[in-house]
Amino acid sequence: MRRMMFFLFCLVLVIGLAGCGGTSQTAQPAEPAPQTEASSPAAPPPSAESSAKATSYPITIKDATGQEITFEAAPERIVSTSPAETEMLFALGLGDKVVAVSDYDDYPEEAKAKPKVGGVVTPNEEAIISHAPDLVIGGISMKNEVVEKLRALDLKVITFQPKVVDDIMDNILLIGQITDRNQQAEDLVAKMKADITKVTEAVQTLKPEEKKKVYLEFSAGWTVGKGEFLDELITMAGGINIAADTEGWNPISEEKILQEDPDVILYAKGFTDDKTGESLDQMIRKRNGWDKIKAIEENQVFGLDHNVLSRPGPRITQGLYEMAKAVYPERMK
Structure with a gap:
């Protein structure tokens, strides 16, 4: 039989056959509050603009499963079980917060060196727990029953099930809000929108x-x-x-x-x-x-x-x- 990249195989079988929905994610509250300098010594001090857009904790979000999850502070230890969401985290400058990824995460290059926790559909529970995450992110291929099993282990799990491009950008903004990377998320989404405009205007x-x-x-x-x-x-x-x-x-x-x-x-x-x-x-x-x-x-x-x-x-x-x-x-x- 044909051996395809596992992520795409999951994309077909899990989404196509299970019919993942396009439930939107929301977050509240998001009142501006002062922000202290980032803990990483490599990170530049926040600008006045980024400080004004800092997340005010606690924050409660609703993920694609409809589950409400409250964060008392920005997550410091993140496990991502999906290549797309891993790319989002690194694009937001959160690579140092990512403690483990799925077996199929290969971008950016730094993601390859992260410890692995198994597949995108059913990641290894023991491996995830061993990294003591305060946030686990699941992607489009993770089944709801797997999410519930992980939550039963007292893990904070959020999942994304984007159907259209706007959903993808909304997910980036939500991750930015959860992790106090609002300005970075807005800048990334603005760039993506500019890319879309360049194409749509051309045709x-x-x-x-x-x-x-x-x-x-x-x-x-x-x-x-x-x-x-x-x-x-x-x-x-x-x-x-x-x-x-x-x-x-x-x-x-x-x-x-x-x-x-x-x-x-x-x-x-x-x-x-x-x-x-x-x-x-x-x-x-x-x-x-x-x-x-x-x-x-x-x-x-x-x-x-x-x-x-x-x-x-x-x-x-x-x-x-x-x-x-x-x-x-x-x-x-």
Whole structure:
């Protein structure tokens, strides 16, 4: 059988089959209060602006499961069981607070050196407890029953289940509020919004007849329909998702894709077949009759970094830019 990156496999099986919801997260209160200098000697002293946006503790938040959790102070020992959320933590300057990560966390480089606590779906409970965390973060692949089991061990666990890009940015802001990194979170989200604007403005003048039909295969034999952030990225990039008449994560129909005849095929780089050693690009091109698809005939088949493309984290807008550049290279200069 094909061996895929475990995170993407979980993305398909857990989200697609379990139907994760897009419950929003809220936090209260968030009144401004003075903030002392950061404890890390490497961190610069806070500016007047960042001090004004400091979190006022205690703070109570509600996560994707609907659970309310109160923090009396900013967490000092964080275990992240999800690559996307790990990327958020490091992007907010919290790498020194991260004491352990999942087996599949590989970005940024510093994350690779952190102790490991198992998989993204069912992390190792004993390993997590051994790090004495005051916050455990779970991602899109963690099942609710696993969350409840960890909470029964008296662990503070929050999870995120983003459906659209706004959810991803909201999650960054919430982590910033919990960890007293409000200014950093706002700056990161502002950059992500600027990335989105750069892309959407570049494609906004496309006429309906100029919009290209796009087929995305983010894992071998799987594509995405409406209601998920990958479908949203295709739309933001000015494309027409040929699987938009479906919902969620779906196994592909080779016949349907032939009939739709996409102008562009996008796929996630980095996957190979165990038995044949073929890349996903080679598998796509060899499918019966697919050599007649316009995208393949005109060599409009592009591989995108699978982590940047599929992780609902701070690099998702980089994935959007790369997608738009593949579909409309003349507009993304």
